[in-house]
Amino acid sequence: MTPGQASVEPSLPTAVFVQDGAVWLPSVLSRGPWDPRSQHGGAPSALFAYLAEKALPEPGWQLTRLSIELIKPVPVAPLTVQHETHPGRSTTRMTIGLYADGVLVARAHALLLRGQPLALPADLPGWSPAQLLPGPSECSEQMFIPGLPPGVSFYESAMERLLAQGDMNRPGPAAAWFRLKVPMVQGQPTSPAMLAAAAADFGNGLSWVLPADRYLFANADLSLHLHRPPKGEWVGLLAETQADGGGAGTTLTRLYDVHGPVGVAIQSLVLRERSAAPSAAAKAG
Numbered sequence: 001m002t003p004g005q006a007s008v009e010p011s012l013p014t015a016v017f018v019q020d021g022a023v024w025l026p027s028v029l030s031r032g033p034w035d036p037r038s039q040h041g042g043a044p045s046a047l048f049a050y051l052a053e054k055a056l057p058e059p060g061w062q063l064t065r066l067s068i069e070l071i072k073p074v075p076v077a078p079l080t081v082q083h084e085t086h087p088g089r090s091t092t093r094m095t096i097g098l099y100a101d102g103v104l105v106a107r108a109h110a111l112l113l114r115g116q117p118l119a120l121p122a123d124l125p126g127w128s129p130a131q132l133l134p135g136p137s138e139c140s141e142q143m144f145i146p147g148l149p150p151g152v153s154f155y156e157s158a159m160e161r162l163l164a165q166g167d168m169n170r171p172g173p174a175a176a177w178f179r180l181k182v183p184m185v186q187g188q189p190t191s192p193a194m195l196a197a198a199a200a201d202f203g204n205g206l207s208w209v210l211p212a213d214r215y216l217f218a219n220a221d222l223s224l225h226l227h228r229p230p231k232g233e234w235v236g237l238l239a240e241t242q243a244d245g246g247g248a249g250t251t252l253t254r255l256y257d258v259h260g261p262v263g264v265a266i267q268s269l270v271l272r273e274r275s276a277a278p279s280a281a282a283k284a285g
Contacts, residue, residue, distance in 0.1 A: 015186035040154035132256035147212030192229035203253035207239035219267035226263035
């Protein structure tokens with residue numbers, strides 16, 4: 001863990017995933033908030049980032065895009081991986097499939113770019129706001145999502161969450177800082193891209209517009225775009241959600257570190273009344 005990183009409860013596992021040969025074993029820290037049998041979307045998202053970066057044969061590449069399709073609820077059960085790589089001189093593309101009992105449950109398309117430093121003008125325009133304020137050192141209120149049941153989960157047990165902007169008791173845009181309490185993969189460092197992928201899946205919960213005790217707002221996918229890897233142990237999310245009565249929604253999230261913007265994430269949401277389709281909650285991220 002990074003120095004100063006929050007610690008997990010002693011009785012809980014020390015990592016989200018453990019690799020056993022060709023099999024990946026998720027711990028209870030990967031659980032989603034609704035169904036203890038299914039993972040939170042941030043857990044497989046970070047695992048996909050790890051697999052994409054691990055497959056590169058040489059340094060100098062950076063993960064720029066990670067598009068994840070949550071095809072079925074990803075179980076808290078042994079998983080296997082299928083990997084396909086399409087290398088190039090400046091870009092490498094990968095398709096990674098995650099399987100449970102031989103069934104495809106999630107798939108990621110990764111784009112990695114070969115870095116090439118260049119000088120940029122000092123007054124180059126960019127996103128607004130240029131920084132997410134206040135920073136994590138100035139935040140003390142824990143971010144929570146009203147209506148989620150308590151218990152051991154990726155949301156509650158593996159991530160530390162500090163509210164930076166907004167009021168979680170009210171629907172609408174909000175901002176928060178996230179850092180991991182434990183490594184994503186046992187015995188392996190958590191890369192900046194892995195941290196960004198783990199945090200990005202929280203955008204729809206952070207900027208909720210429908211009460212979680214009455215509605216589901218599960219994300220069926222996550223598309224993460226990074227123009228640079230975040231620096232430090234914290235990733236900030238500035239998120240807003242748009243819902244439609246037809247049953248679909250979109251969450252747009254800007255990602256920051258303490259130095260400024262690092263990327264953007266988009267989630268496609270499946271909106272349902274909870275009484276109408278309780279099983280869909282298992283895919284919520």
